[in-house]
Amino acid sequence: MTIQINSNYLEKYAKEYASIVCDGFFSSKQYITGQDIIQLTSSTQVNFFIIKRLFELWQDELAKLKSNPFFDYRDIAVHEALTQFMNVLSRRIKVEREHLQPLVETAVAQAVQLATDPVSFYQAEISKAPDGKVNDYLKENKKYYKWHDRAVTFLIDKAGFGLDKGEYQRAISANYQVVKDSLESENLLLATFGDVKVFDLDHYFEKAEPAISYSEPVKKVEESETSFFDQMEENEPAAHTFEEKKVEPEEIKIHSPTPEPVAPSANGKGINPQALKSRFASESYKGMRGVIGELSESLAINQRFMFTKELFDGNSDLLTHALKSIDECNSFNEAINLVNARYVNELNWETETEPVQEFLLLIYRKFDEV
Known part of the structure; x- marks a missing residue:
C-alpha cells in the first residue's frame, strides 16, 4: 500500500x-x-x-x-x-x-x-x-x-x-x-x-494504490540602491533558523529510521545520559557535537513553538528558563541529569516521542565531548 x-x-x-x-x-x-x-x-x-x-x-x-x-x-x-x-x-x-x-x-x-x-x-x-x-x-x-x-x-x-x-x-x-x-x-x-x-x-x-504524486503548483530597511529582493538574506528575522555545521554529503552516515529505545537512568527514572550519548554517537550525529552555541539563542522559531506546546505545557517562560539552565551546565551528563530532575517526571515527558528526542539531540549537539 x-x-x-x-x-x-x-x-x-x-x-x-x-x-x-x-x-x-x-x-x-x-x-x-x-x-x-x-x-x-x-x-x-x-x-x-x-x-x-x-x-x-x-x-x-x-x-x-x-x-x-x-x-x-x-x-x-x-x-x-x-x-x-x-x-x-x-x-x-x-x-x-x-x-x-x-x-x-x-x-x-x-x-x-x-x-x-x-x-x-x-x-x-x-x-x-x-x-x-x-x-x-x-x-x-x-x-x-x-x-x-x-x-x-x-x-x-x-x-x-x-x-x-x-x-x-x-x-x-x-x-x-x-x-x-x-x-x-x-x-x-x-x-x-x-x-x-x-x-x-x-x-x-x-x-492508496497509486504512488505518491505532487502537482507543481523585518526590521526597517534603510533606503539603498540595491533591490529589496537582494536584501532578503541580510534582513532575515533573527532566530528563525539555527546555525548547523556544514557537513559535506560524503561525511554523513545514514542511520536506521527506527531508533533504539533510550535506556532509563540508574534509578529507573528519567533518561540514562551515557546510553543516550552512545546512541546519538552511533547514528548520523557523531560529527555534530559542539556545533551549537547557546541553546537559549539558537532554537528555530518552529522548535520554540513545538517545545513550548509539547514539552513545557504551553509556558514559553518555562522553556526559556530550561534552556538557560542547560546552557549553564558543564557537560552533557550534567545537562541530562538536570532535565531528569526538573522536567522528565514533573512534566510527564514520554521520552521516545519526537519532541523529546529533538530536544535531547540539541543538547547532545551543544556539548563537545569525546
Missing part, C-alpha cells in the same frame, strides 16, 4: 489559512509592505515563498520592458537608469488583500510540499531554471529556501556549468538520501502553522 496526497485537503487548508492570516492583518491596514510580509506568519518559509513570488513578478515586469523593440536597453545609461528604477520599485511593495490572499494560499501549499517531499519540490524548482543557467538560478533563489535547503544548496558552484537539468535533479535525489536523517522532521516544520491553523498530516497523507 502506497501513500497518496489528499490534494483537496491541502487546497482547503491553504485557503482557510490564508483567509485567517489576511483577516488578522487587514483588519487594521489597507495594504501590506515587503517588510510586513517577512514577518506576516510564524512560518518563515511561507513568508519567503510570498516574497519569492513577488521577485518572480518583478523579474517578469523587467523582461516586459526589455522586450520593447523600439528602445536600446543595451545602452549603458539606459541599463543603469532602468536598474535604479527597478530597485526603487522593489522597495515600494504595496499589496492589497485581494492580491495578497492568493499569494499566501500558494505559499502555504508550496511550504507543505517542501516539508513533506523536498526532493520533488527542488526537482521542480530546477525545471524552472533557464537552460544552461541552473547554477545562476539557484544562487538567485537560495535566500528563499528556508526548509531542507541542504538538499539543494550544496550544488551551487560545485556542480559545474556543463550539467543539464536532469543531472542536477538526480544529484538532489542522491544527496537527500545522505542528509535526510539530519534534517528537521516534517512535523517540526509544519508545527509553525499551528498558531494560525493546525495542519493534519494524517489527513494530508492517504493510503
Whole structure:
C-alpha cells in the first residue's frame, strides 16, 4: 500500500489559512509592505515563498520592458537608469488583500510540499531554471529556501556549468538520501502553522494504490540602491533558523529510521545520559557535537513553538528558563541529569516521542565531548 496526497485537503487548508492570516492583518491596514510580509506568519518559509513570488513578478515586469523593440536597453545609461528604477520599485511593495490572499494560499501549499517531499519540490524548482543557467538560478533563489535547503544548496558552484537539468535533479535525489536523517522532521516544520491553523498530516497523507504524486503548483530597511529582493538574506528575522555545521554529503552516515529505545537512568527514572550519548554517537550525529552555541539563542522559531506546546505545557517562560539552565551546565551528563530532575517526571515527558528526542539531540549537539 502506497501513500497518496489528499490534494483537496491541502487546497482547503491553504485557503482557510490564508483567509485567517489576511483577516488578522487587514483588519487594521489597507495594504501590506515587503517588510510586513517577512514577518506576516510564524512560518518563515511561507513568508519567503510570498516574497519569492513577488521577485518572480518583478523579474517578469523587467523582461516586459526589455522586450520593447523600439528602445536600446543595451545602452549603458539606459541599463543603469532602468536598474535604479527597478530597485526603487522593489522597495515600494504595496499589496492589497485581494492580491495578497492568493499569494499566501500558494505559499502555504508550496511550504507543505517542501516539508513533506523536498526532493520533488527542488526537482521542480530546477525545471524552472533557464537552460544552461541552473547554477545562476539557484544562487538567485537560495535566500528563499528556508526548509531542507541542504538538499539543494550544496550544488551551487560545485556542480559545474556543463550539467543539464536532469543531472542536477538526480544529484538532489542522491544527496537527500545522505542528509535526510539530519534534517528537521516534517512535523517540526509544519508545527509553525499551528498558531494560525493546525495542519493534519494524517489527513494530508492517504493510503492508496497509486504512488505518491505532487502537482507543481523585518526590521526597517534603510533606503539603498540595491533591490529589496537582494536584501532578503541580510534582513532575515533573527532566530528563525539555527546555525548547523556544514557537513559535506560524503561525511554523513545514514542511520536506521527506527531508533533504539533510550535506556532509563540508574534509578529507573528519567533518561540514562551515557546510553543516550552512545546512541546519538552511533547514528548520523557523531560529527555534530559542539556545533551549537547557546541553546537559549539558537532554537528555530518552529522548535520554540513545538517545545513550548509539547514539552513545557504551553509556558514559553518555562522553556526559556530550561534552556538557560542547560546552557549553564558543564557537560552533557550534567545537562541530562538536570532535565531528569526538573522536567522528565514533573512534566510527564514520554521520552521516545519526537519532541523529546529533538530536544535531547540539541543538547547532545551543544556539548563537545569525546
